[in-house]
Amino acid sequence: MMKAVLFDLDGTLLDRDSSVKSYINRQYERLNFRHIPRESYVQRFIELDQRGYVWKDKVYQQMVKEFGITEITWEGLLQDYIDEFKNHCVPFPNLIRMLEELKSMNLLLGMITNGRGQFQLDNIRALGIEKYFSSILISEWEGIKKPDPVIFKKALEQLNVAAGESIFVGDHPENDVKAAQNVGMMGIWKADPQWNQVEADYVINDLAELPLLLTGGI
Known part of the structure; x- marks a missing residue:
């Protein structure tokens, strides 16, 4: 028994797949990355994340490098993830x-x-x-x-x-x-x-x- x-x-x-899509789309909107196409930002995050098997310090370091992000540091992006992801579960x-x-x-x-x-x-x-x-x-x-x-x-x-x-x-x-x-x-x-x-x-x-x-x- x-x-x-x-x-x-x-x-x-x-x-998690739906949660990640909700979160990363909202992050893009909140941080207003106008020089980056939304689809590119969202898709690249999903690719680098590897369904959660890569921690986001590595993901955001790569994102900042590839997209030339200067408005916020990778540490700031990581903290945003830690603070906000729970609101998109x-x-x-x-x-x-x-x-x-x-x-x-x-x-x-x-x-x-x-x-x-x-x-x-x-x-x-x-x-x-x-x-x-x-x-x-x-x-x-x-x-x-x-x-x-x-x-x-x-x-x-x-x-x-x-x-x-x-x-x-x-x-x-x-x-x-x-x-x-x-x-x-x-x-x-x-x-x-x-x-x-x-x-x-x-x-x-x-x-x-x-x-x-x-x-x-x-």
Whole structure:
């Protein structure tokens, strides 16, 4: 019997692609880079960001160099990102409904996310979901990150559940699904068109599918 469901954040609960597009378009408008075409600024940020796998100090240093930005330093752009991104967080459809349904099934909920501590916590709070989770581990604050099995085991310890009684839901085939399976958890893939043929125990395309899977007896 499953007792706990743990989640990744970016690309699983937070629609990061949509959030980034919203943020970077708004940054362009606020800073009024008239000498740079909007499409070029937005697209280059998305390319350099590599879906969040490159921290923004490197991204903005490159942006300032390529576009000849003099109105603001790369440090200023980075601080803007840290301060403002949380105001552009877009949840995936059915996020709150799904969490409410899981809680009504008396399941414990946890989260493991790679990233900067306060930045990620701000985004979690912006989504209005912090209250649903009994354990939230953010890699910077833990000193370890997925796919390291230690961070998964620590989350299970905090929830006081066994790996075999737990599910992990994430969008990354290696860092989320395989890493969870490697410690004995069930790995559910939140489908992302970037990958295919992912070896997961189950695949969902919408968060609303998860409670249905669980009531089906997995």
